[in-house]
Amino acid sequence: MMLPVANRRPLEGIRVLALEQHGAGPFATLQLADLGAQIIKIEDPRTGGDIGRRIPPFVKGNDSLFFQSLNRNKQSVALDLRLAEGREVFQALAARADVFLANVRGDVLDRFHVRYEQLRSVNPRLVCCFLTGYGLTGPRAHEPAYDPIIQALAGWMSQTGEPGGPPTKSGLSLVDFCGGYVAALSTIGALLAALRDGRGTECDISLFDTAISLLTYLGAWQLTEGYEPPRRGRSAHPSLVPFQLFRARDGWLVVGIVKQDQWERFTEALDRPDLRADPRFQSAEGRLQWREVLQQEIDTTLAERSIEEWLKSFPAYALPCAPVNSIAQALQDAQVLARKLILSCPHPVFGTLTLLGSPLKIGHLEQEASPAPALGQDTAAIVRSLLGYSDEEMAQLDATDVFGPYLRQGGSNGSSF
Numbered sequence: 001m002m003l004p005v006a007n008r009r010p011l012e013g014i015r016v017l018a019l020e021q022h023g024a025g026p027f028a029t030l031q032l033a034d035l036g037a038q039i040i041k042i043e044d045p046r047t048g049g050d051i052g053r054r055i056p057p058f059v060k061g062n063d064s065l066f067f068q069s070l071n072r073n074k075q076s077v078a079l080d081l082r083l084a085e086g087r088e089v090f091q092a093l094a095a096r097a098d099v100f101l102a103n104v105r106g107d108v109l110d111r112f113h114v115r116y117e118q119l120r121s122v123n124p125r126l127v128c129c130f131l132t133g134y135g136l137t138g139p140r141a142h143e144p145a146y147d148p149i150i151q152a153l154a155g156w157m158s159q160t161g162e163p164g165g166p167p168t169k170s171g172l173s174l175v176d177f178c179g180g181y182v183a184a185l186s187t188i189g190a191l192l193a194a195l196r197d198g199r200g201t202e203c204d205i206s207l208f209d210t211a212i213s214l215l216t217y218l219g220a221w222q223l224t225e226g227y228e229p230p231r232r233g234r235s236a237h238p239s240l241v242p243f244q245l246f247r248a249r250d251g252w253l254v255v256g257i258v259k260q261d262q263w264e265r266f267t268e269a270l271d272r273p274d275l276r277a278d279p280r281f282q283s284a285e286g287r288l289q290w291r292e293v294l295q296q297e298i299d300t301t302l303a304e305r306s307i308e309e310w311l312k313s314f315p316a317y318a319l320p321c322a323p324v325n326s327i328a329q330a331l332q333d334a335q336v337l338a339r340k341l342i343l344s345c346p347h348p349v350f351g352t353l354t355l356l357g358s359p360l361k362i363g364h365l366e367q368e369a370s371p372a373p374a375l376g377q378d379t380a381a382i383v384r385s386l387l388g389y390s391d392e393e394m395a396q397l398d399a400t401d402v403f404g405p406y407l408r409q410g411g412s413n414g415s416s417f
Helices: 024-034 065-070 084-094 106-112 147-153 174-197 207-213 216-225 260-269 273-277 284-289 291-302 307-317 327-331 334-338 379-387 391-399
Strands: 015-019 038-043 075-078 099-102 127-132 202-206 243-248 251-256 321-323 342-347 351-356
Touching (some): 015 024, 024 038, 024 065, 024 127, 024 174, 084 379, 147 174, 174 202, 202 207, 243 291, 243 307, 260 273, 284 291, 307 321, 379 391
Parallel strands (some): 015 099, 038 075, 099 127
Antiparallel strands (some): 342 351
8 A cells, every 4th residue: 555655844843942052952953953843043142143153164254154064944043041031032932842952061051040940830841952061960060071072081082093193083073963863862752752741851961971872882892891992003893804994006995894705705806715715714703813914915905906996896796895085075976966965055145055965864855955044033033923022022122132133133144034
């Protein structure tokens, strides 16, 4: 039986208030936005809003490509939570929201009076997700944290880099992004519980917790056997061989051999039956024990041909392999286009804005993209339509400077409300 195709995104009708900045929080709500939720960013008019707006190198006014990459399909309300009037507006918004997601330290939550215990009194069904560096409890709860700090503290850097070289962070902000995914997953889980039970809850998500949990088998090895693998050259896997970078005649490629039949096909692709017959390499344990010798043998053979020649040969043997692409080369891969991972939309400052699409593919809906909002762009529209404030009430609030200059200016890009 043919199932009907859904014409609504999974989270359509869900309203999320976001007190967020930089990477982790905006990445979390980006996932929710791509699933159809309404994301209302609460931005501080005194500081120019989300710090991501001013991260170089591509900054124009109070906007940047960094900010655009993490904040599409969202709305912006400029609101000074230091003022009692700002907190009153925020509570009125919270009373009409399904989720409040914040990635600020616990002491900031206290200062702005936006703890779960305070917000559930205005909305018992509200889900609060707090994404912080170290969580809301424990001796580090009030410490500032950034992605490289967590990578260092959680042991990631000790496992990354060449032997004898300095510890190294990953090229991407993986703690931030993984923390964002965990926060989004937790939020959706808590939303389902709220719909089932009729009451909200608190999610206490930590970048540090996320990073520690991602040690996975390395953590199990250490905790159970006291074993910590040394760093291996060429990004080699700690226990699977061959599974690493290899140099062909004109550059680098990665080969990953996990299964015994893959190893046998690999020796065929290399035209090295002697490696398959060598008793030292006939088992995964043997290949691990004789790692260095085997690497030298494979190096010798791979150096005889170019990357393109090997990549044409290996697929016939169903071998996992890839060239080491630059970012430009990666974005030109035919699979990127086939999976519709690039989006374009017009932008008042950057012209045509080209962004990466979402990996979340649910049903057959085409992904839509609107540019990230200017600071305060949606303040008047949301406060008037959602809260029902009159022109007189808006003027009285504006006189307190609770919206900063953005209500009068119509957003930081000068667009009108």
